[in-house]
Amino acid sequence: MSSSKARFFNPAVVGLIMLSFFLGTSEYTVIGILPEIADGFGISLTQAGSIVSLFAFAYGLGTPFLAAYVGKYNRFRITMLGISLFALCNLICAIATNYMVFLVFRILTAVVSGTVVSISMTYAEDVASIPEHIPGVIAGVFSGFSIASVIGVPIASTITHVFGWRAAFITIFVATLALLALLFMKLPRQNRLKAGSILEQFKLFLDKRISIGCAIVFLAGASTYCFYTYLTPIFQQELHIPDSMLSLALLIFGIAAITSNVSSGQVANKTGIRLLPLIYVIQTVCLLLLPIATHNLVSGGLVLFILGVVMYLLNSPLQMHFLKIATRDHPACVNLASSLISVFFNFGIAAGSAMGGVIVKYAGLRFVGIGGAIPGIGAIICAVILLQIMKPGADIR
Secondary structure, three states: OHHHHHHHOOHHHHHHHHHHHHHHHHHHHHHHOHHHHHHHHOOOHHHHHHHHHHHHHHHHHHHHHHHHHHOOOOHHHHHHHHHHHHHHHHHHHHHOOOHHHHHHHHHHHHHHHHHHHHHHHOOHHHHOOOHHHHHHHHHHHHHHHHHHHHHHHHHHHHHHHHHOHHHHHHHHHHHHHHHHHHHHHHOOOOOOOOOOOHHHHHHHHHOHHHHHHHHHHHHHHHHHHHHHOOHHHHHHHHOOOOHHHHHHHHHHHHHHHHHHHHHHHHHHHHOOOOOHHHHHHHHHHHHHHHHHHOOOHHHHHHHHHHHHHHOOOOHHHHHHHHHHHHHHHOHHHHHHHOOHHHHHHHHHHHHHHHHHHHHHHHOOHHHHHHHHHHHHHHHHHHHHHHHHHOOOOOOOO
16 A cells, blocks of 8 residues: 555655645635735725636636647646746735736736646646556646645745735745756656647537536536635534634535545546536535525534535546547647636636625525525536437546
Protein backbone atom coordinates (compact mmCIF):
# COMPACT_ATOMS: atom_id res chain seq x y z
CA MET A 1 0.00 0.00 0.00
CA SER A 2 2.77 2.43 0.89
CA SER A 3 4.61 1.68 -2.33
CA SER A 4 1.42 2.29 -4.29
CA LYS A 5 1.04 5.66 -2.60
CA ALA A 6 4.67 6.49 -3.34
CA ARG A 7 4.16 5.70 -7.02
CA PHE A 8 1.07 7.86 -7.16
CA PHE A 9 2.36 10.87 -5.23
CA ASN A 10 5.47 11.55 -7.29
CA PRO A 11 6.88 15.11 -7.32
CA ALA A 12 5.09 16.05 -10.56
CA VAL A 13 1.68 14.90 -9.24
CA VAL A 14 2.20 16.70 -5.93
CA GLY A 15 3.28 19.80 -7.86
CA LEU A 16 0.11 19.80 -9.98
CA ILE A 17 -2.08 19.38 -6.88
CA MET A 18 -0.22 22.24 -5.18
CA LEU A 19 -0.71 24.33 -8.30
CA SER A 20 -4.49 23.99 -8.13
CA PHE A 21 -4.25 24.65 -4.38
CA PHE A 22 -2.52 28.00 -4.99
CA LEU A 23 -4.89 28.88 -7.83
CA GLY A 24 -7.87 28.08 -5.60
CA THR A 25 -6.46 29.97 -2.63
CA SER A 26 -5.96 33.06 -4.79
CA GLU A 27 -9.51 32.77 -6.13
CA TYR A 28 -11.35 32.09 -2.85
CA THR A 29 -9.30 34.27 -0.50
CA VAL A 30 -10.87 37.48 -1.81
CA ILE A 31 -14.30 36.35 -0.59
CA GLY A 32 -13.03 36.09 2.97
CA ILE A 33 -11.17 39.41 3.02
CA LEU A 34 -13.55 41.64 1.05
CA PRO A 35 -14.12 44.06 3.99
CA GLU A 36 -10.37 44.60 4.35
CA ILE A 37 -9.95 45.17 0.60
CA ALA A 38 -12.90 47.60 0.59
CA ASP A 39 -11.37 49.55 3.48
CA GLY A 40 -7.96 49.52 1.84
CA PHE A 41 -9.24 51.16 -1.35
CA GLY A 42 -11.91 53.27 0.33
CA ILE A 43 -14.79 51.68 -1.60
CA SER A 44 -18.12 50.18 -0.56
CA LEU A 45 -18.50 46.50 0.22
CA THR A 46 -20.94 46.23 -2.69
CA GLN A 47 -18.36 47.64 -5.10
CA ALA A 48 -15.73 45.30 -3.70
CA GLY A 49 -18.14 42.41 -4.26
CA SER A 50 -17.92 43.02 -8.00
CA ILE A 51 -14.35 41.66 -7.79
CA VAL A 52 -15.79 38.19 -7.13
CA SER A 53 -18.46 38.25 -9.82
CA LEU A 54 -16.14 39.71 -12.48
CA PHE A 55 -13.50 37.10 -11.61
CA ALA A 56 -15.99 34.26 -12.20
CA PHE A 57 -17.26 35.87 -15.42
CA ALA A 58 -13.73 36.39 -16.79
CA TYR A 59 -12.76 32.85 -15.80
CA GLY A 60 -15.72 31.33 -17.64
CA LEU A 61 -15.65 33.58 -20.70
CA GLY A 62 -11.91 34.00 -21.23
CA THR A 63 -10.61 30.51 -20.46
CA PRO A 64 -11.97 28.60 -23.50
CA PHE A 65 -10.63 31.17 -25.97
CA LEU A 66 -7.18 31.42 -24.37
CA ALA A 67 -6.96 27.66 -23.82
CA ALA A 68 -7.85 27.07 -27.47
CA TYR A 69 -5.35 29.70 -28.66
CA VAL A 70 -2.33 28.53 -26.64
CA GLY A 71 -2.91 24.90 -27.61
CA LYS A 72 -0.76 25.36 -30.73
CA TYR A 73 2.30 26.30 -28.68
CA ASN A 74 4.68 24.16 -26.64
CA ARG A 75 2.76 22.92 -23.61
CA PHE A 76 5.63 23.09 -21.13
CA ARG A 77 6.60 26.64 -22.07
CA ILE A 78 2.99 27.82 -21.91
CA THR A 79 2.63 26.18 -18.48
CA MET A 80 5.72 27.95 -17.16
CA LEU A 81 4.59 31.25 -18.68
CA GLY A 82 1.08 30.87 -17.27
CA ILE A 83 2.31 30.15 -13.74
CA SER A 84 4.75 33.07 -13.97
CA LEU A 85 1.94 35.41 -15.06
CA PHE A 86 -0.25 34.12 -12.24
CA ALA A 87 2.49 34.91 -9.73
CA LEU A 88 3.06 38.36 -11.25
CA CYS A 89 -0.67 39.20 -11.16
CA ASN A 90 -0.80 38.36 -7.46
CA LEU A 91 2.24 40.55 -6.81
CA ILE A 92 0.68 43.50 -8.66
CA CYS A 93 -2.59 42.99 -6.74
CA ALA A 94 -0.56 43.16 -3.53
CA ILE A 95 1.03 46.50 -4.43
CA ALA A 96 -1.90 48.03 -6.36
CA THR A 97 -2.45 51.65 -5.35
CA ASN A 98 -6.06 51.91 -6.50
CA TYR A 99 -9.14 49.75 -7.02
CA MET A 100 -9.10 49.76 -10.84
CA VAL A 101 -5.54 48.42 -11.04
CA PHE A 102 -6.45 45.71 -8.54
CA LEU A 103 -9.62 44.80 -10.49
CA VAL A 104 -7.84 44.62 -13.86
CA PHE A 105 -5.20 42.26 -12.54
CA ARG A 106 -7.78 40.12 -10.74
CA ILE A 107 -9.52 39.69 -14.09
CA LEU A 108 -6.18 38.76 -15.71
CA THR A 109 -5.58 36.32 -12.83
CA ALA A 110 -8.92 34.67 -13.60
CA VAL A 111 -8.19 34.12 -17.29
CA VAL A 112 -4.66 32.88 -16.62
CA SER A 113 -5.85 30.58 -13.81
CA GLY A 114 -8.48 28.92 -15.98
CA THR A 115 -5.99 28.32 -18.77
CA VAL A 116 -3.32 26.93 -16.43
CA VAL A 117 -5.85 24.53 -14.86
CA SER A 118 -6.98 23.25 -18.26
CA ILE A 119 -3.38 22.67 -19.39
CA SER A 120 -2.46 20.97 -16.11
CA MET A 121 -5.17 18.36 -16.79
CA THR A 122 -3.39 17.30 -19.98
CA TYR A 123 -0.32 16.24 -17.95
CA ALA A 124 -2.27 13.49 -16.15
CA GLU A 125 -1.34 10.82 -18.68
CA ASP A 126 2.32 11.82 -18.56
CA VAL A 127 2.85 12.08 -14.79
CA ALA A 128 0.71 9.10 -13.71
CA SER A 129 2.97 6.09 -13.08
CA ILE A 130 0.33 3.64 -14.36
CA PRO A 131 -2.81 4.20 -16.50
CA GLU A 132 -5.08 3.36 -13.56
CA HIS A 133 -3.75 6.44 -11.77
CA ILE A 134 -4.81 8.92 -14.49
CA PRO A 135 -8.33 9.56 -13.08
CA GLY A 136 -6.78 9.89 -9.63
CA VAL A 137 -4.38 12.57 -10.86
CA ILE A 138 -7.27 14.49 -12.39
CA ALA A 139 -9.23 14.12 -9.15
CA GLY A 140 -6.17 15.34 -7.26
CA VAL A 141 -5.98 18.50 -9.35
CA PHE A 142 -9.67 19.17 -8.69
CA SER A 143 -9.23 18.42 -4.98
CA GLY A 144 -6.59 21.15 -4.76
CA PHE A 145 -9.39 23.70 -5.04
CA SER A 146 -11.39 22.07 -2.25
CA ILE A 147 -8.32 21.91 -0.03
CA ALA A 148 -7.76 25.61 -0.79
CA SER A 149 -11.23 26.48 0.52
CA VAL A 150 -10.69 24.46 3.71
CA ILE A 151 -7.02 25.19 4.45
CA GLY A 152 -5.71 27.88 2.11
CA VAL A 153 -8.40 30.46 2.76
CA PRO A 154 -8.14 30.30 6.59
CA ILE A 155 -4.35 30.65 6.32
CA ALA A 156 -4.73 33.68 4.02
CA SER A 157 -7.35 35.16 6.34
CA THR A 158 -5.03 34.75 9.33
CA ILE A 159 -2.20 36.43 7.43
CA THR A 160 -4.60 39.26 6.54
CA HIS A 161 -5.66 39.80 10.15
CA VAL A 162 -2.05 39.85 11.37
CA PHE A 163 -0.17 41.60 8.54
CA GLY A 164 -2.88 43.09 6.30
CA TRP A 165 -4.58 41.85 3.11
CA ARG A 166 -1.63 42.76 0.86
CA ALA A 167 0.54 40.27 2.74
CA ALA A 168 -1.84 37.47 1.71
CA PHE A 169 -1.19 38.12 -1.99
CA ILE A 170 2.55 38.47 -1.41
CA THR A 171 2.53 35.06 0.29
CA ILE A 172 0.77 33.51 -2.72
CA PHE A 173 3.33 35.19 -5.01
CA VAL A 174 6.33 33.80 -3.10
CA ALA A 175 4.82 30.32 -2.73
CA THR A 176 4.00 30.21 -6.45
CA LEU A 177 7.61 31.05 -7.37
CA ALA A 178 8.81 28.12 -5.25
CA LEU A 179 6.28 25.83 -6.94
CA LEU A 180 7.35 27.13 -10.36
CA ALA A 181 10.89 25.94 -9.66
CA LEU A 182 9.62 22.47 -8.70
CA LEU A 183 7.43 22.10 -11.78
CA PHE A 184 10.20 23.40 -14.02
CA MET A 185 12.33 20.47 -12.88
CA LYS A 186 9.66 17.76 -12.75
CA LEU A 187 7.11 18.34 -15.51
CA PRO A 188 7.73 16.52 -18.81
CA ARG A 189 8.93 18.64 -21.73
CA GLN A 190 7.29 16.69 -24.53
CA ASN A 191 4.36 18.35 -26.24
CA ARG A 192 1.33 16.08 -26.70
CA LEU A 193 -0.96 18.83 -27.96
CA LYS A 194 -1.56 19.41 -31.66
CA ALA A 195 -4.22 22.07 -31.65
CA GLY A 196 -6.01 23.48 -34.64
CA SER A 197 -7.30 27.01 -35.12
CA ILE A 198 -9.70 28.48 -32.57
CA LEU A 199 -12.62 28.08 -35.00
CA GLU A 200 -11.66 24.48 -35.69
CA GLN A 201 -11.44 23.72 -31.96
CA PHE A 202 -14.82 25.28 -31.21
CA LYS A 203 -16.39 22.77 -33.60
CA LEU A 204 -15.94 20.43 -30.65
CA PHE A 205 -19.26 21.74 -29.34
CA LEU A 206 -21.05 20.29 -32.38
CA ASP A 207 -20.44 16.85 -30.89
CA LYS A 208 -23.56 16.06 -28.85
CA ARG A 209 -21.54 13.98 -26.40
CA ILE A 210 -19.57 17.14 -25.60
CA SER A 211 -22.38 19.72 -25.67
CA ILE A 212 -24.70 17.64 -23.47
CA GLY A 213 -21.80 16.98 -21.11
CA CYS A 214 -21.23 20.75 -20.86
CA ALA A 215 -24.92 21.24 -20.11
CA ILE A 216 -24.62 18.72 -17.28
CA VAL A 217 -21.63 20.55 -15.78
CA PHE A 218 -23.45 23.90 -16.00
CA LEU A 219 -26.67 22.57 -14.45
CA ALA A 220 -24.77 20.73 -11.72
CA GLY A 221 -22.84 23.89 -10.84
CA ALA A 222 -26.04 25.95 -10.72
CA SER A 223 -27.75 23.32 -8.59
CA THR A 224 -24.87 23.15 -6.11
CA TYR A 225 -24.16 26.86 -5.74
CA CYS A 226 -27.79 27.85 -5.35
CA PHE A 227 -27.48 26.50 -1.79
CA TYR A 228 -23.69 26.47 -1.30
CA THR A 229 -23.41 30.25 -1.74
CA TYR A 230 -25.60 30.59 1.35
CA LEU A 231 -24.09 27.75 3.38
CA THR A 232 -22.94 29.97 6.25
CA PRO A 233 -26.34 31.69 6.66
CA ILE A 234 -28.01 28.25 6.52
CA PHE A 235 -25.79 27.07 9.38
CA GLN A 236 -26.49 30.23 11.37
CA GLN A 237 -30.14 30.99 10.67
CA GLU A 238 -31.68 27.62 9.83
CA LEU A 239 -29.64 25.17 11.93
CA HIS A 240 -28.96 27.81 14.64
CA ILE A 241 -25.32 26.84 15.01
CA PRO A 242 -23.62 29.31 17.39
CA ASP A 243 -20.79 31.46 16.07
CA SER A 244 -18.34 29.60 18.30
CA MET A 245 -19.12 26.35 16.42
CA LEU A 246 -19.44 27.81 12.92
CA SER A 247 -15.81 27.19 11.95
CA LEU A 248 -16.17 23.53 12.97
CA ALA A 249 -19.34 23.17 10.88
CA LEU A 250 -17.63 24.69 7.85
CA LEU A 251 -14.60 22.45 8.41
CA ILE A 252 -16.78 19.32 8.46
CA PHE A 253 -18.51 20.39 5.25
CA GLY A 254 -15.09 21.12 3.74
CA ILE A 255 -13.94 17.61 4.61
CA ALA A 256 -17.03 16.27 2.84
CA ALA A 257 -16.16 18.34 -0.24
CA ILE A 258 -12.55 17.09 -0.23
CA THR A 259 -13.85 13.53 0.10
CA SER A 260 -16.07 14.21 -2.92
CA ASN A 261 -13.12 15.30 -5.05
CA VAL A 262 -10.81 12.49 -3.93
CA SER A 263 -13.52 9.85 -4.44
CA SER A 264 -14.17 11.27 -7.90
CA GLY A 265 -11.08 9.51 -9.24
CA GLN A 266 -12.30 6.16 -7.90
CA VAL A 267 -15.69 6.68 -9.56
CA ALA A 268 -14.00 7.50 -12.87
CA ASN A 269 -11.88 4.35 -12.65
CA LYS A 270 -14.64 1.94 -11.68
CA THR A 271 -17.85 3.17 -13.30
CA GLY A 272 -17.01 6.11 -15.56
CA ILE A 273 -20.08 8.22 -16.33
CA ARG A 274 -22.58 5.42 -15.70
CA LEU A 275 -23.42 6.80 -12.25
CA LEU A 276 -24.29 10.29 -13.53
CA PRO A 277 -28.08 9.96 -13.23
CA LEU A 278 -27.93 8.28 -9.82
CA ILE A 279 -25.60 10.90 -8.31
CA TYR A 280 -27.76 13.76 -9.52
CA VAL A 281 -30.89 12.02 -8.25
CA ILE A 282 -29.29 11.80 -4.79
CA GLN A 283 -28.28 15.48 -4.93
CA THR A 284 -31.70 16.63 -6.14
CA VAL A 285 -33.57 14.61 -3.50
CA CYS A 286 -31.33 16.08 -0.77
CA LEU A 287 -31.99 19.58 -2.06
CA LEU A 288 -35.75 18.96 -2.03
CA LEU A 289 -35.49 17.66 1.54
CA LEU A 290 -33.35 20.57 2.72
CA PRO A 291 -36.24 22.92 3.73
CA ILE A 292 -37.70 20.16 5.92
CA ALA A 293 -34.43 18.72 7.17
CA THR A 294 -33.11 22.06 8.46
CA HIS A 295 -35.86 22.14 11.12
CA ASN A 296 -33.57 19.79 13.03
CA LEU A 297 -29.81 20.10 13.56
CA VAL A 298 -29.08 16.39 13.08
CA SER A 299 -31.20 15.85 9.96
CA GLY A 300 -30.15 19.18 8.46
CA GLY A 301 -26.48 18.51 9.14
CA LEU A 302 -26.76 15.02 7.63
CA VAL A 303 -28.41 16.27 4.43
CA LEU A 304 -25.80 19.02 4.04
CA PHE A 305 -22.98 16.52 4.61
CA ILE A 306 -24.39 14.24 1.88
CA LEU A 307 -24.62 17.25 -0.46
CA GLY A 308 -20.97 17.98 0.29
CA VAL A 309 -19.97 14.40 -0.53
CA VAL A 310 -21.75 14.35 -3.91
CA MET A 311 -21.13 17.92 -5.07
CA TYR A 312 -17.83 17.19 -6.88
CA LEU A 313 -18.15 13.43 -7.26
CA LEU A 314 -18.45 13.46 -11.03
CA ASN A 315 -15.69 15.95 -11.86
CA SER A 316 -13.18 13.27 -12.85
CA PRO A 317 -15.64 11.01 -14.75
CA LEU A 318 -16.84 13.95 -16.85
CA GLN A 319 -13.29 15.24 -17.35
CA MET A 320 -12.21 11.78 -18.54
CA HIS A 321 -15.30 11.68 -20.78
CA PHE A 322 -14.35 14.97 -22.46
CA LEU A 323 -10.67 14.06 -22.84
CA LYS A 324 -11.36 10.57 -24.21
CA ILE A 325 -13.75 11.87 -26.86
CA ALA A 326 -11.42 14.73 -27.81
CA THR A 327 -8.35 12.47 -27.97
CA ARG A 328 -10.12 9.82 -30.01
CA ASP A 329 -12.36 11.88 -32.31
CA HIS A 330 -11.14 15.51 -32.08
CA PRO A 331 -7.36 15.41 -31.48
CA ALA A 332 -6.95 19.09 -32.37
CA CYS A 333 -9.29 20.05 -29.51
CA VAL A 334 -7.74 18.35 -26.48
CA ASN A 335 -6.64 21.60 -24.85
CA LEU A 336 -10.10 23.11 -25.19
CA ALA A 337 -11.73 19.89 -23.95
CA SER A 338 -9.58 19.97 -20.82
CA SER A 339 -11.00 23.39 -19.88
CA LEU A 340 -14.71 22.53 -20.18
CA ILE A 341 -15.29 21.46 -16.56
CA SER A 342 -13.82 24.66 -15.13
CA VAL A 343 -15.52 26.92 -17.68
CA PHE A 344 -19.06 25.60 -17.49
CA PHE A 345 -18.94 25.00 -13.74
CA ASN A 346 -18.02 28.66 -13.28
CA PHE A 347 -20.96 29.68 -15.46
CA GLY A 348 -23.08 27.41 -13.28
CA ILE A 349 -21.71 29.08 -10.15
CA ALA A 350 -22.75 32.49 -11.48
CA ALA A 351 -26.24 31.27 -12.43
CA GLY A 352 -26.77 29.34 -9.19
CA SER A 353 -25.61 32.21 -7.01
CA ALA A 354 -27.92 34.61 -8.84
CA MET A 355 -30.84 32.18 -8.52
CA GLY A 356 -30.14 31.74 -4.82
CA GLY A 357 -30.08 35.51 -4.33
CA VAL A 358 -33.52 35.89 -5.92
CA ILE A 359 -34.93 33.05 -3.81
CA VAL A 360 -33.51 34.46 -0.58
CA LYS A 361 -34.92 37.90 -1.39
CA TYR A 362 -38.43 36.86 -2.40
CA ALA A 363 -39.04 33.47 -0.74
CA GLY A 364 -36.53 33.15 2.08
CA LEU A 365 -33.31 31.34 2.87
CA ARG A 366 -35.10 28.08 3.68
CA PHE A 367 -36.10 27.54 0.05
CA VAL A 368 -32.71 27.72 -1.70
CA GLY A 369 -32.74 23.92 -1.78
CA ILE A 370 -35.94 23.92 -3.82
CA GLY A 371 -34.37 26.36 -6.26
CA GLY A 372 -31.24 24.20 -6.56
CA ALA A 373 -33.36 21.14 -7.30
CA ILE A 374 -34.66 22.72 -10.53
CA PRO A 375 -31.32 22.66 -12.42
CA GLY A 376 -30.66 19.36 -10.62
CA ILE A 377 -33.63 17.82 -12.43
CA GLY A 378 -32.23 19.23 -15.67
CA ALA A 379 -28.87 17.56 -14.91
CA ILE A 380 -30.62 14.21 -14.39
CA ILE A 381 -32.43 14.49 -17.74
CA CYS A 382 -29.25 15.47 -19.58
CA ALA A 383 -27.32 12.63 -17.91
CA VAL A 384 -29.88 10.08 -19.10
CA ILE A 385 -29.77 11.52 -22.62
CA LEU A 386 -25.95 11.43 -22.64
CA LEU A 387 -25.86 7.75 -21.75
CA GLN A 388 -28.41 7.01 -24.46
CA ILE A 389 -26.60 8.80 -27.29
CA MET A 390 -23.24 7.17 -26.67
CA LYS A 391 -22.46 4.99 -29.66
CA PRO A 392 -23.26 1.28 -29.28
CA GLY A 393 -20.23 -0.50 -27.92
CA ALA A 394 -18.47 2.78 -27.13
CA ASP A 395 -16.32 2.98 -24.03
CA ILE A 396 -18.40 5.15 -21.68
CA ARG A 397 -16.05 4.44 -18.83
